[in-house]
Amino acid sequence: MSTRRFRDPWGVPHLRADDPLALAAEQGRVTAYDRAWQIEVERHRSAGTSAAFLGADALAWDRFARQVRLDDTARRCHAALDEATAAWVGAYVAGVNAGLAVGAARAPEFAATGLTPGRWEPWTPLSVWLGQHILFAGFPGKLWREHVAEHLGADAVVAFATDGPAVAGSNGWLLAAERTGTGAALLAGDPHRFIEDPGVYQQIRLACPEYDVVGLAMPGVPGIAHFGHTGAVAWAITNAMADYQDVYAERLRRDGSDVRALGPDGWEPVHRHVETIEVAGAAPVEVEVLETERGPVIVGGPDEPAAISLRYPPRVRAELGFAALPELLRARTVADVDRALRHWMEPVNVVQAADTAGGLLHRVAGAVPVRHPDNGRRVVPAWEARHAWRGWYAPMPRAEVTGRAVMANERGLAAPLGVEFAPPHRARRIAELLDAGRDWTAGEMAAVHTDTHLGSAGPLLVVLAGLTGLSPDAAALRDRLLRWDRRMAADSTDAADFALLRAAVVRRIAAHPSLATLAAPPAYPEVFTPWLALTPRVGYALEHLLGAGRLPGVDVPALVGAAAEEVAGAADGPALWGDLHRLAPWRALPDPDGGPGPRLDGDHDCVLATSSVPGVTHRCFRGPAARFVWDLARRDDSRWVVPLGACGVPDDRHHDDQSPAWLSGELLRVVTDWDQLTEETDAH
Numbered sequence: 001m002s003t004r005r006f007r008d009p010w011g012v013p014h015l016r017a018d019d020p021l022a023l024a025a026e027q028g029r030v031t032a033y034d035r036a037w038q039i040e041v042e043r044h045r046s047a048g049t050s051a052a053f054l055g056a057d058a059l060a061w062d063r064f065a066r067q068v069r070l071d072d073t074a075r076r077c078h079a080a081l082d083e084a085t086a087a088w089v090g091a092y093v094a095g096v097n098a099g100l101a102v103g104a105a106r107a108p109e110f111a112a113t114g115l116t117p118g119r120w121e122p123w124t125p126l127s128v129w130l131g132q133h134i135l136f137a138g139f140p141g142k143l144w145r146e147h148v149a150e151h152l153g154a155d156a157v158v159a160f161a162t163d164g165p166a167v168a169g170s171n172g173w174l175l176a177a178e179r180t181g182t183g184a185a186l187l188a189g190d191p192h193r194f195i196e197d198p199g200v201y202q203q204i205r206l207a208c209p210e211y212d213v214v215g216l217a218m219p220g221v222p223g224i225a226h227f228g229h230t231g232a233v234a235w236a237i238t239n240a241m242a243d244y245q246d247v248y249a250e251r252l253r254r255d256g257s258d259v260r261a262l263g264p265d266g267w268e269p270v271h272r273h274v275e276t277i278e279v280a281g282a283a284p285v286e287v288e289v290l291e292t293e294r295g296p297v298i299v300g301g302p303d304e305p306a307a308i309s310l311r312y313p314p315r316v317r318a319e320l321g322f323a324a325l326p327e328l329l330r331a332r333t334v335a336d337v338d339r340a341l342r343h344w345m346e347p348v349n350v351v352q353a354a355d356t357a358g359g360l361l362h363r364v365a366g367a368v369p370v371r372h373p374d375n376g377r378r379v380v381p382a383w384e385a386r387h388a389w390r391g392w393y394a395p396m397p398r399a400e401v402t403g404r405a406v407m408a409n410e411r412g413l414a415a416p417l418g419v420e421f422a423p424p425h426r427a428r429r430i431a432e433l434l435d436a437g438r439d440w441t442a443g444e445m446a447a448v449h450t451d452t453h454l455g456s457a458g459p460l461l462v463v464l465a466g467l468t469g470l471s472p473d474a475a476a477l478r479d480r481l482l483r484w485d486r487r488m489a490a491d492s493t494d495a496a497d498f499a500l501l502r503a504a505v506v507r508r509i510a511a512h513p514s515l516a517t518l519a520a521p522p523a524y525p526e527v528f529t530p531w532l533a534l535t536p537r538v539g540y541a542l543e544h545l546l547g548a549g550r551l552p553g554v555d556v557p558a559l560v561g562a563a564a565e566e567v568a569g570a571a572d573g574p575a576l577w578g579d580l581h582r583l584a585p586w587r588a589l590p591d592p593d594g595g596p597g598p599r600l601d602g603d604h605d606c607v608l609a610t611s612s613v614p615g616v617t618h619r620c621f622r623g624p625a626a627r628f629v630w631d632l633a634r635r636d637d638s639r640w641v642v643p644l645g646a647c648g649v650p651d652d653r654h655h656d657d658q659s660p661a662w663l664s665g666e667l668l669r670v671v672t673d674w675d676q677l678t679e680e681t682d683a684h
Helices: 018-047 056-068 071-080 083-106 107-115 123-133 141-150 154-160 311-317 324-330 336-342 425-436 455-465 472-483 492-510 513-519 524-534 534-540 542-546 556-570 661-664
Strands: 001-006 013-017 169-175 186-194 202-208 212-215 227-229 233-239 245-252 252-255 257-263 266-277 287-291 299-302 307-311 349-355 360-365 404-407 611-613 617-624 627-631 639-641 678-680
Touching: 001 018, 001 336, 018 071, 018 083, 018 107, 018 123, 018 202, 018 212, 056 071, 056 169, 056 266, 056 287, 056 299, 056 524, 071 123, 083 123, 083 227, 141 154, 141 245, 141 513, 141 524, 154 542, 169 349, 169 425, 186 233, 186 349, 212 324, 227 627, 233 336, 233 627, 287 617, 324 336, 336 349, 336 360, 349 404, 349 678, 360 404, 404 425, 425 455, 455 472, 455 492, 455 542, 455 556, 472 492, 472 556, 492 513, 492 534, 492 542, 492 556, 513 534, 524 534, 534 542, 534 611, 542 556
Parallel strands: 013 202
Antiparallel strands: 001 013, 001 678, 169 186, 169 233, 169 404, 186 617, 186 627, 202 212, 212 227, 227 233, 233 349, 245 307, 252 257, 257 266, 266 287, 299 307, 349 360, 611 617, 627 639
16 A cells, blocks of 8 residues: 655645545644644643643633533544544544654654653544634624623623624635636635644645545644645635524532533433543642533533533534545535535535536535524523424525625625624625626736725724814824725735724723623633623624614714824824734744734735734734635646645744745645655655
8 A cells, every 4th residue: 555745845745645545544644744743732622631731821721621522522423423434534543643753753842841742542633623613603602692681781782793803704705617717617715713833724635546636624634624626626615604502501409429400391410520630830620521411511510600501513413524524535526515515514614616517506514403593692591491402404505606606704695594794894895806807817816815905994984084173183193094095004004093093992992881891701711701801892893883883871983082182192103004913823832032923914804804803902813824716727727825834843944934925915826746746755
């Protein structure tokens, strides 16, 4: 059974094998070689054991992972896999285990933390997948809405309706053949996630006699789940913003050594056991793990004033959708992609696909439960039968593609499945840009990817335009911003002034006495803080709060005027947006000596969605974790780029060699000609 490994000029692995199982093993092996530290961190995070080497800062996540039973859910889902899929996942795991020791020897983080590479279990890839996506549906937003309703009343909840600050999103668009210059479809996009070092997506090629696929894999998971091109068909996804996880208020009581929960039919037994979390540099921490008939208890317990459980589809159905992954690799038409998606579970995605025969696909994939509408909005009582799940939403929404289709987390195709969606600005801007051109080619798509027009600037500028009685400096600021082209360009002083004004307005609204009861977040676990902190919530809801969602007692013009005076009177002088807006990638092991990151164009509601947190920081933690264009006329004309590079080893020459291209908006050619690749002869 032979396998061969090649690299392109950017260090991207191109793998060849005699059969799919050997290929899966080689994918696991090369991932362990290139990204041993990254995938071991993810394994430990999914198992709730990362604090053992990362210290107390990782404890909050480990506690959540244990309480929500990520690893146990992965075991259940793995046990339910069909034999062929289980063998394929097992081959990948065997490859990881074969390559970890050599990969760990290359990664200095192991020595820095004293971590020894461990052994992957057959279900570990499923656990890694769950760990990456358990928060994608944004269920902590229901905790926030409950918090607002409790303190300000139910009518105030709508004022904060917005794309949540910790929700991952994406841009995606599909151009039919009649809109391109090649006579075949183009599929493009960029997934928005936390920018991590190493990157969350792994450029890779998987080739065997059955298929030959290039795409963006998730390190630690076999195959190419989200973005792939088989030569005959290509697919891509965005977060559908569907609501498929519920949180239940539980009434718990102790009964000797047991725990019981009040359900619709009376008091029910609760699964209970205790686990111990090891913490580097601190004493071990015991965690009581509880699970009711609804799901694992993630907040509180029987000895606390409140308890909340989480119900999520993989836990309920013992199914994660991994059977779709090998089927996607074998796909030759959009019908094949469509068929493979019958297995898809979590996260719920909008999927686009195109093939060389002219087939097009635009649909939602995943599992969404049917239940009472209140389940989607807030924490609901576990003891009321009307909040039980009553089956699954079917069929999932789909739409015909005429000319072009855009997906950007807006309230569109997936509207029946969700509660809160992203503002429509990115989707509208992408459509506007695409409609302004014709005969598009892959090389021209970068102009769409990197557009910096800020669609959400309008409401603040409208209030600003109506201000009178300003000081000369503040009036000059107002007049300059009203002439501004609304582009968040790194070299723009106007963009910087707008961001500074926005931040000042956000802080003033958050500090307003009418919101004082929201200033202290509820006593929920630390992992939910991004959804519960007041200032970020105000920052992302600013459009609503300045417009239709104005809160009673808040004098918006007065606040904006005071903010304008503050910014105009600042002694720092003019700044450029890029001096404020810098990349701050997440690292499991932070670099204490790291200086400011590179300067960035874009902002949260731009197509170039390099997200800051208005009112908190101008730095960017979340943005395009990759960019791609799949060309259905000729795969070699496809393009891609990632924020750093193909390798996770800090001193490797391919660790961050794609950064200049990513920062400038350049897309790199996808090389698939084997003669242009370099074969590696060592076995690693």
